[in-house]
Amino acid sequence: MIGIYMIVGIIGSGGREHAICQKIYQSKKTKKIYCFPGNGGTAKIAQNTNISWNNTAKLKRYILSKKIDLVIIGPEQPLVNGMVDDLIKDNIKVFGPSKIASQLEGSKIFTKNICKKYNIPTANFGIFINKNDAIDFIKKAKLPIVVKADGLAAGKGVYICENVKSAKSSINEIFNGKFGKAKNILIEEFLKGEEMSYFIISDGKTIKRFQTAQDHKRVFEGDKGPNTGGMGCYSPSRLINKEMDSKILKRIINPTLRALKDLGTDYRGFLYAGLMIVKNNPYLIEYNVRMGDPECQTILPLLENDFLGLIESCCKKKLSKISIKWKEKKSLCIVLCSNGYPGKYKNNILINNTNVNSTNNNDFLFHAGTKVVKKKIFSDGGRVLNFVNLSRNFKESRKNILNNIKKLNWKNGFFRKDIGYKVIDK
Numbered sequence: 001m002i003g004i005y006m007i008v009g010i011i012g013s014g015g016r017e018h019a020i021c022q023k024i025y026q027s028k029k030t031k032k033i034y035c036f037p038g039n040g041g042t043a044k045i046a047q048n049t050n051i052s053w054n055n056t057a058k059l060k061r062y063i064l065s066k067k068i069d070l071v072i073i074g075p076e077q078p079l080v081n082g083m084v085d086d087l088i089k090d091n092i093k094v095f096g097p098s099k100i101a102s103q104l105e106g107s108k109i110f111t112k113n114i115c116k117k118y119n120i121p122t123a124n125f126g127i128f129i130n131k132n133d134a135i136d137f138i139k140k141a142k143l144p145i146v147v148k149a150d151g152l153a154a155g156k157g158v159y160i161c162e163n164v165k166s167a168k169s170s171i172n173e174i175f176n177g178k179f180g181k182a183k184n185i186l187i188e189e190f191l192k193g194e195e196m197s198y199f200i201i202s203d204g205k206t207i208k209r210f211q212t213a214q215d216h217k218r219v220f221e222g223d224k225g226p227n228t229g230g231m232g233c234y235s236p237s238r239l240i241n242k243e244m245d246s247k248i249l250k251r252i253i254n255p256t257l258r259a260l261k262d263l264g265t266d267y268r269g270f271l272y273a274g275l276m277i278v279k280n281n282p283y284l285i286e287y288n289v290r291m292g293d294p295e296c297q298t299i300l301p302l303l304e305n306d307f308l309g310l311i312e313s314c315c316k317k318k319l320s321k322i323s324i325k326w327k328e329k330k331s332l333c334i335v336l337c338s339n340g341y342p343g344k345y346k347n348n349i350l351i352n353n354t355n356v357n358s359t360n361n362n363d364f365l366f367h368a369g370t371k372v373v374k375k376k377i378f379s380d381g382g383r384v385l386n387f388v389n390l391s392r393n394f395k396e397s398r399k400n401i402l403n404n405i406k407k408l409n410w411k412n413g414f415f416r417k418d419i420g421y422k423v424i425d426k
Helices: 015-025 057-065 078-080 084-090 108-117 131-140 164-175 244-262 297-301 305-316 396-406
Strands: 006-012 030-037 070-074 127-128 145-149 158-161 185-189 196-201 208-215 219-222 222-226 232-235 268-278 282-286 330-338 363-367 371-373 378-379 383-391
Touching: 006 015, 006 305, 006 371, 015 030, 015 363, 015 383, 057 084, 057 222, 070 108, 070 282, 070 363, 078 084, 108 185, 108 244, 108 282, 127 131, 131 145, 131 164, 131 185, 145 164, 158 244, 164 185, 164 378, 185 297, 196 244, 196 282, 196 297, 196 305, 208 244, 219 305, 219 396, 232 268, 244 268, 268 305, 297 330, 297 363, 363 396, 383 396
Parallel strands: 006 030, 006 070
Antiparallel strands: 127 185, 145 158, 145 185, 196 208, 196 268, 208 232, 219 222, 232 330, 268 282, 330 383, 363 383, 371 378
């Protein structure tokens, strides 16, 4: 039985997990937090534990020995691998979807087949099991076209190809194993519209919308260059309104959850629909079975509810009794990356001044790729720090963040100065 004061375990090491950890830390229900493995930011408010989530047996023994009441899984890989199912077998309370439900992210083809069967609006697509057939299809297709790796690819397995040459190169990279062994490849039409990230939270019976956002995946300003895990984000999306909300739930979310029930499972956790809005109609691009990164860092500071209480209500299937409340503010996030990302970059570089915005209630600094060595912060990844600001408008938030990044003065990093340009500069 979950008591009033809870010991919480958080799986993951990125900016998303630091944002979750910070929100859990603020809860009056929280007694202690363990992070597996955490980062330089979580080390200040939780106990980082260097146990790999790949070693499920060791992880479970540790969770049980420390009497951890609830485990929250941040990243997609352990969810797709079935960690929720494994922990539940030992009566460990865990927030996240089952292995079957996690295939919504684990296999793009799984999701596309659901779309086809349940008439969920999405881009027209083809599935190919060998390189030659895929290339033959590309030669006859209307350009631009989208080439996707089927499985998990850390947000980088999607290619928007303007010509046959780049499409061939993308197909070769995927089948040659850039994102792991590839049995299939997905090729779909390019939808011209505006993207939106749409989140729900579910306890298996009830679903509630959990904000909207707009991510910026391309590495360079103006949305140029290769895809990354996310260079920045803003929330809420300018595209959301009552009519759009109704369309998304009726045409996309509800049929997907019905499909999972037909497969013998429900959905508990966060579900993130990546959408393309075309002529005021939503089309599903992809699902993620967890909070996005950096969307999570952008959205959670807007939440007024006790976050641990909200998660607890989902574990008890009592989400219907909760009214989710949001601050009447805009939120914007800019990601500071190591020079060279998403290609080769150096780690273990000292970062000073990480307390640049610690005194402002509207400023947040979430660590992503960092670690603590002898009480000092060092870089430990491609995406290093997430600067977030809440304000009356996105322009003000971006200005405040750029000022904070300037104060940090880290010479080994870079960032996009145009995050939110569609809602600020037009």
